[in-house]
Amino acid sequence: MNILDKKNYQIRHWESEEIRDQWIKSMTVTSDGSIWIGTLTQIYRYNPDLSLRKQYDNSLPASSINSIFEDTTGDLWVALWRAGLYKYDAVTDTFVRFPAIGKINNPFKIFQDNRKQHWIGTWGDGVYLFNPEKKGDEMYIHQEITGKERGSPENTFYSIVQDDVNNYIWLMSISGLYALQYTKEGNLKEVDVSYLF
Known part of the structure; x- marks a missing residue:
């Protein structure tokens, strides 16, 4: 993964042990500066200094992370391949499942x-x-x-x-x-x- 420094437009390589061999499907930076990265099976949350804050193993099904999106109220939404829509609960630091969307329940993009x-x-x-x-x-x-x-x-x-x-x-x-x-x-x-x- 590479990071663009918007002050000087320099690109630097960033390698994280946790996602080194992962297929990155989605990522977003939230209003608190957290970097959320979704892979084929998990979500990783990094601090603004790029240190790993948490790897979410158990609060989501093992499914590809189609989309991670923060709305204007600060709610974080996650769409999983054939596993539905989830909202992040900051109090419990877990993801809460929402009712199924359509017959297939395969949200792909949130906007x-x-x-x-x-x-x-x-x-x-x-x-x-x-x-x-x-x-x-x-x-x-x-x-x-x-x-x-x-x-x-x-x-x-x-x-x-x-x-x-x-x-x-x-x-x-x-x-x-x-x-x-x-x-x-x-x-x-x-x-x-x-x-x-």
Whole structure:
């Protein structure tokens, strides 16, 4: 792993014994300076000085860490391959499981837009608007997106971002790129971005 020093733009190599031979799937730096690294089977938390703080062996299933994301309230979310969505509990230093998303329960990407709405792109169940304050099935609202080539629902999304110019929510899937925008009523509609290709 390499680290870019943003003060002088120098790159230096960083080698940690714990992750030396690991396949790194996801990482994030949280507001407290902690560095969270997700591998094929575990999460590692490092201090800002790059010393290992903790290796989380038992509070998550042994599954690939698809995504680690800190939202604007400081909550840390983890998406696991075919093992669901988890939220970090700082008091107990463990991860709490959330209800299953769709039939496959395979969240792949977590994102929060500038309206503070959470989005979850899944591998096999489409994309969902996620409200962690709701209970059970009410916390996930499926957003139907039809694949351009096949004319059938798009089910696999692996990246979600929002641009600062048009405020479009961009979704990258196996078969294409999609853009959504909020209407005045607060609903979502697909934006035609075919001119880009």
